[in-house]
Amino acid sequence: MPLETIIAAVMTAALIIYALLGGADYGGGVWDLLASGKRAPAQRALIAQAIGPVWEANHVWLILVLVILFTAFPPAFAAISIALHIPLTLLLIGIVLRGTTFTFRAHDAQRDDVQRRWSLLFSIASIITPLLLGVVLGAIASGTIKLENGVVVSGFLRSWLAPFPIAVGFFALSLFAFLAAVYLTVEASEDELQEDFRLRALIAGITVGILALIVFLLAGTGAPTVRAGISRSWWALGLHLFTAVFAVGAFYGLWSRKYRLARICAAAQVTLILVGWALAQFPYLVEPDMTIYSVAAPRATLQLLVIALAAGVLVLFPSYYYLFRIFKGEASTPASSAGRNLT
């Protein structure tokens, strides 16, 4: 396999993991805003507890996507940064506000009015950030970033301020909210809280389905290459079939309160959606002017990057496993961790 393909695959994998983990952290912010009923404080506490120890590590997957992009495919990074300057800047503001307000809330006075103010900022930032992330990815997929002699000629608005990228933005938001609600059913330790997030997950799941259909329809004119890929490629049918199986599996898991099954199925469903997009766009990075082969860095850089990625993963995965075992594993439920404290 060419080095370009390997690196592009790693970049896609990092983006998928970012969606599965970092995305769910944003989804938590959505449910913070929509917390309701007499258990609203408990819902918010569960969300904060779920996000707290992991959001900073989860956030680094996005940084990894970025550094791989600019090391291995520098002209594509430059073109995307120019054409999507505005949504990327707004995305950054969202990232900054989400992370800081979450931390400020945890460390400020525990008075209700103070906490509510930070919660509002945190949850709004958690909503606009995935929206903009979706808009950016939608714009890249749409094939409307045009270059002539390496210069972006499609302007600074046209490629992203369009129905298709905006629909992708809402689709990303709904996926992240869906993932968060499903994960929270597993992480909640009380039945009533589980029921709250079960209902939310079911509603979000239906929203995902509706938005997926809208995105697919808009792709007809909004992103013709990707649309052709996901409708006519040899792998398309199999992919849709598996995605559908996992979507049904997630619903079945939620419906019958088999939450761990629902979690696996929901994650697999989101993974396949992103894999489908990546395959449909392959080998274009910025369609139609840049493929991963035409804008790749020289071989020496790619070789070294592959070595660095392999070595980095060797450090990363055990550390990540350790983090999640501590905070997301069986032992992380309050009862058993309290037991451990006594020993």
Add this chain to the structure above:
Amino acid sequence: MNDLLAARSQMAMSLAFHIVFAAIGIAMPLLMIIAEWQWLRTKDEVYLALAKRWAKGTAILFAVGAVSGTVLSFELGLLWPGFMRYGGAIIGMPFSLEGFAFFTEAIFLGVYLYGWNRVPPRAHLFAGMMVAVSGALSGIFVVIANAWMNTPTGFHIVDGKPVDIDPLAAMLNPAAFAQTLHMTLAAYAATGFVVAGIHAFMLRSDANNRFHKSALAIALTVGGVAAILQPLTGDLLAKMVAKNLPVKLAALEGQFATEKGAPLRIGGIPDEGAGVTRYAIQIPYGLSILAYDDPNATVKGLNDFPATERPPVAIVHVSFQIMVACGMAMMGVAALAAWRYWRARRKKSNAWLASKWFLRALVLAAPLGFVGIETGWVVTEVGRQPWIIYGVMRTAEAVTPVPGLIVPFITFTLLYIFLAAITVWLLLRQVAASPQAFGSDAQEVKVAA
């Protein structure tokens, strides 16, 4: 304000903001693990309270540092796409390695901050060590990338395009070693002095509080050792600049005429119109000796460089003087502290901190490290102008074609002012809350002792 100036201002503001959090992120974990290690060694609860208190502050600062660092990595493309298109393949490698170091840092910081009751004490200390090591590595990788902008290596230029790219040779550029050493020590010195200054301030009204005494001892040991070593790395860096970046040396020393046996100028204001540096104290042969180890060495002056290749002299020279002055003052305070500690030890006393004047000096010295870091980066960055990659690409060639860059500049400035205000406010809340909380800690300790 034109777009180039707006882009430069936004980058400068983003870096100036982030470097504070980055430096604290490098040094604070070291202070925390020293305290925690002392706790494991002595079982003295005051050290555990200290590690936990410092960890709380670090949690806020790390979050702001993580997101402001993200802003910078995007801004490489948002503001300087020309630079990234040209240099991404050459210098992306240290950024990729930094990505993994940052990953390790974030993962183990999560374990450290939230894992007090979830992992065994030794595993917790190990997590802190991982944060300290990966934090330092993160900083080193990023500074390597900056060093490459000063002394670009690892490629040849054919028809205006880089060929024969060797990312390892780029990472091992001539400036990398001295710059990373200087910045890493600066992070420990600046953070150590700020923390020592805060605890010295608290001790002025609460002289017997063991919590603050222990805190001050740890912070000042780390900061003081770094401050005493720092002039050595500064000398190494200055010699590297003299060899590889003669125009920058001339600018930071305010040297206009080419001169044999050039004097070292302390202070002074360069007058670019007249081509002289006025009001400086001159030490004969000083610059020639410092830069080339030879009192009769010739130092090339700014006048011998074309006007289009000179950096703005006044700001570079004055910033350099401020940085050196801060460093010297910190070294002095560190030496004074070492002497006071040594004298007290000889008298078998613990009273090395029992002096209002000494505590006042520590409070006054608290911000000097960060003033030094900020002015030092002004020297590095403004001193490289008009180049973004020295001798290869001008800053004006690298800037994005996107218009109206003043809008994001103002937006990020306001956002960062807001974040800075809230961060300071939250940290002050914690400091203000400490006397009550630690009064009891100190008492418990007394009873136990």
